[in-house]
Amino acid sequence: MELLDKLQILADSAKYDVSCSSSGSSRSNKKGQLGNAAPAGICHSWADDGRCISLLKILFTNCCVYDCKYCVNRVTNDVPRAAFTPEELCEITVEFYRRNYIEGLFLSSAVIKSPDYTMELIITALKKLRQEYKFNGYIHVKSIPGADLRLVYQAGLLADRMSINIELPSLQGLKLLAPQKNAESIIKPMAFVKDQIQGANELTIYRKKQLFIPAGQTTQLIVGATQDSDLTILKLTSELYRRYQLKRVYYSAYVPVNDDSNLPSLNTSPPLLREHRIYQADWLLRFYGFEARELLDEGHANFDTKLDPKCDWALRNLGCFPVEINRAPMEMLMRVPGIGYQMAQRIVRARRVAALSYDDLKKMRVVLKRARYFITCKGVYYGGVNIDSEDLYPVLAAQEDPKNVYGQISMFEMGSFAK
Amino acid sequence: MIYMTDGSFEGILTAVFEAFRRKECPEKIASQEPCQLTLGTEIREIETDREKSDRVYKAIVEKMSREAIEILYRAYLSEHPDVGTKIYDYIKIGLKIGGRIIYYLQDPDVLWIHDRNQKVLKEVHLFLGILRFRKLRNGIYYARYEPDNNITTLISGHFEERLSNQPWIIHDAGRDIYALYNTNETVFLHEHIPIPKNEADKKFEVLWKGYFQSTAIENRLNPNLQRRFMPRRYWKNLIEKQNN
Numbered sequence: 001m002e003l004l005d006k007l008q009i010l011a012d013s014a015k016y017d018v019s020c021s022s023s024g025s026s027r028s029n030k031k032g033q034l035g036n037a038a039p040a041g042i043c044h045s046w047a048d049d050g051r052c053i054s055l056l057k058i059l060f061t062n063c064c065v066y067d068c069k070y071c072v073n074r075v076t077n078d079v080p081r082a083a084f085t086p087e088e089l090c091e092i093t094v095e096f097y098r099r100n101y102i103e104g105l106f107l108s109s110a111v112i113k114s115p116d117y118t119m120e121l122i123i124t125a126l127k128k129l130r131q132e133y134k135f136n137g138y139i140h141v142k143s144i145p146g147a148d149l150r151l152v153y154q155a156g157l158l159a160d161r162m163s164i165n166i167e168l169p170s171l172q173g174l175k176l177l178a179p180q181k182n183a184e185s186i187i188k189p190m191a192f193v194k195d196q197i198q199g200a201n202e203l204t205i206y207r208k209k210q211l212f213i214p215a216g217q218t219t220q221l222i223v224g225a226t227q228d229s230d231l232t233i234l235k236l237t238s239e240l241y242r243r244y245q246l247k248r249v250y251y252s253a254y255v256p257v258n259d260d261s262n263l264p265s266l267n268t269s270p271p272l273l274r275e276h277r278i279y280q281a282d283w284l285l286r287f288y289g290f291e292a293r294e295l296l297d298e299g300h301a302n303f304d305t306k307l308d309p310k311c312d313w314a315l316r317n318l319g320c321f322p323v324e325i326n327r328a329p330m331e332m333l334m335r336v337p338g339i340g341y342q343m344a345q346r347i348v349r350a351r352r353v354a355a356l357s358y359d360d361l362k363k364m365r366v367v368l369k370r371a372r373y374f375i376t377c378k379g380v381y382y383g384g385v386n387i388d389s390e391d392l393y394p395v396l397a398a399q400e401d402p403k404n405v406y407g408q409i410s411m412f413e414m415g416s417f418a419k
Numbered sequence: 420m421i422y423m424t425d426g427s428f429e430g431i432l433t434a435v436f437e438a439f440r441r442k443e444c445p446e447k448i449a450s451q452e453p454c455q456l457t458l459g460t461e462i463r464e465i466e467t468d469r470e471k472s473d474r475v476y477k478a479i480v481e482k483m484s485r486e487a488i489e490i491l492y493r494a495y496l497s498e499h500p501d502v503g504t505k506i507y508d509y510i511k512i513g514l515k516i517g518g519r520i521i522y523y524l525q526d527p528d529v530l531w532i533h534d535r536n537q538k539v540l541k542e543v544h545l546f547l548g549i550l551r552f553r554k555l556r557n558g559i560y561y562a563r564y565e566p567d568n569n570i571t572t573l574i575s576g577h578f579e580e581r582l583s584n585q586p587w588i589i590h591d592a593g594r595d596i597y598a599l600y601n602t603n604e605t606v607f608l609h610e611h612i613p614i615p616k617n618e619a620d621k622k623f624e625v626l627w628k629g630y631f632q633s634t635a636i637e638n639r640l641n642p643n644l645q646r647r648f649m650p651r652r653y654w655k656n657l658i659e660k661q662n663n
């Protein structure tokens with residue numbers, strides 16, 4: 001088989017994994033070697049679906065012995081199959097990197113023969129890449145569910161980041177759609193990896209630095225393959241951040257690839273708006289000091305499609321508003337709909353130089369379209385309608401950004417958080 | 420009164436020095452490129468003077484901050500026709516309010532500089548990703564690009580570190596500015612040097628294009644989003660966006 005065909009088959013089967021970012025690591029270049037890992041992620045291109053291409057996202061092979069119902073590569077599907085040799089994989093990675101096409105490699109694989117066998121193949125390839133090809137660029141490796149922890153550990157010593165994908169947000173979903181995987185085969189390695197990261201950090205104090213996935217671990221959840229509510233997903237997410245210290249949870253709107261009575265039918269379009277809302281909420285959890293239970297609860301288990309999660313929260317908590325732009329602390333400014341981290345920072349800094357009027361905000365290009373209903377400037381309210389949810393809901397719902405095209409939150413914005 | 424400089428950063432800082440020394444308030448600090456003059460406008464030619472510009476440079480660092488001078492320099496690299504005048508305005512304000520100037524965005528002149536700086540930084544970040552090297556037959560990796568801002572000196576350090584064991588050339592084709600790296604050090608040139616065309620190794624370019632096509636999800640095509648992140652004017656030098 002031609003290398004190009006292999007590459008296309010194995011890229012095609014890897015593309016549903018959504019984690020593309022390459023941030024959070026820093027691996028420096030050594031003289032005579034190739035590459036380094038930048039702490040703020042870099043996008044190298046944007047594919048025709050508008051998603052950022054940062055890493056060469058590829059499967060080692062798509063030959064699989066498992067039969068997960070939601071997956072194109074499952075054993076019972078009739079699709080073209082291919083497998084790289086470790087040399088081929090290393091060469092493509094290095095040559096792409098030298099031409100600045102990519103930030104590094106995202107290597108995943110279907111389960112060929114057994115989880116251990118697959119993991120060993122991956123380790124062989126990564127070793128070759130690091131040791132023979134002297135590659136210091138970013139490597140994100142996906143841990144194969146069910147693989148021996150000893151192998152997980154070895155892979156962790158070679159990679160910058162590791163993901164252990166949960167895919168289905170609830171136990172019922174997992175049983176129904178991925179019968180060969182069990183929760184334990186996912187959670188156990190996650191806990192193990194967390195301990196290893198901590199261990200490596202402690203060792204660093206009195207020994208030469210040992211790198212064990214310095215950019216941490218991540219996971220992915222599929223949205224819309226099961227009946228799970230946004231609340232279930234968000235609760236799981238915040239547990240993952242808290243208990244396993246994940247760096248990121250990614251969400252993937254389910255794209256129907258198989259016909260199965262337990263899955264949405266083939267002509268269902270992927271729930272992109274829902275995916276987008278969950279990403280926004282995830283953002284609020286990680287950077288804006290929100291708790292999952294503030295955003296959703298049993299009586300309100302799914303996000304409003306017409307309002308972003310922050311607006312939705314604000315309308316249910318109008319007692320906190322309006323806030324005075326010249327006095328509100330940073331944390332509160334960040335809770336104002338329409339004011340993001342960067343704008344809040346801009347306001348806090350500028351008001352130290354001189355008190356801000358509504359006009360000043362406009363001059364500073366603070367977007368006031370939504371914010372004006374929730375703030376006062378030097379004591380004056382400029383919203384023009386009553387601050388109550390009946391009056392505000394229609395106004396805000398009508399404002400949903402028409403330019404909004406549901407991509408992941410821009411990398412440039414992310415870069416400024418990574419610092 | 421208009422001050423005419425040679426368009427260099429030092430030239431602009433020299434002009435600022437002269438404005439303070441002569442207690443004049445020039446309405447513009449322009450570069451030598453022809454600009455429309457209303458009849459009767461006085462023009463003063465400013466000769467770039469390292470000593471004078473250094474004094475202004477130091478004053479900015481001391482009275483404002485290192486960050487302020489970096490912001491001014493990056494704003495300068497936008498090559499906007501008004502940038503000389505705006506730098507002058509910025510310095511005047513900064514000498515009054517000090518280090519806080521970089522946060523004083525309610526002031527339109529400060530905001531103007533801030534915006535230019537942001538645009539330059541944004542383009543730098545973009546090109547760290549979308550700069551494309553082609554491997555020439557002589558083993559040199561050659562990247563041609565056409566940035567809006569004059570950012571070659573700002574991006575080359577990143578590649579020096581990352582691609583440290585291969586010789587490369589970064590070429591700003593619009594300005595004919597080159598960064599030449601020989602695996603040891605980088606040299607900048609501002610003159611035309613001939614680069615052999617059609618001499619690149621195609622194998623991995625073909626593979627990259629193939630990868631680029633396969634990695635997009637057909638049910639989610641979104642050309643608007645793609646263009647928002649990667650404006651069309653940059654496509655000319657992107658391998659994956661060329662059909663053949």
Ligand code: SF4
Nearest residue numbers: 064066068071074110
């Ligand atoms: S194990 Fe992975 S590749 Fe194999 S069927 Fe399941 S999800 Fe697909």
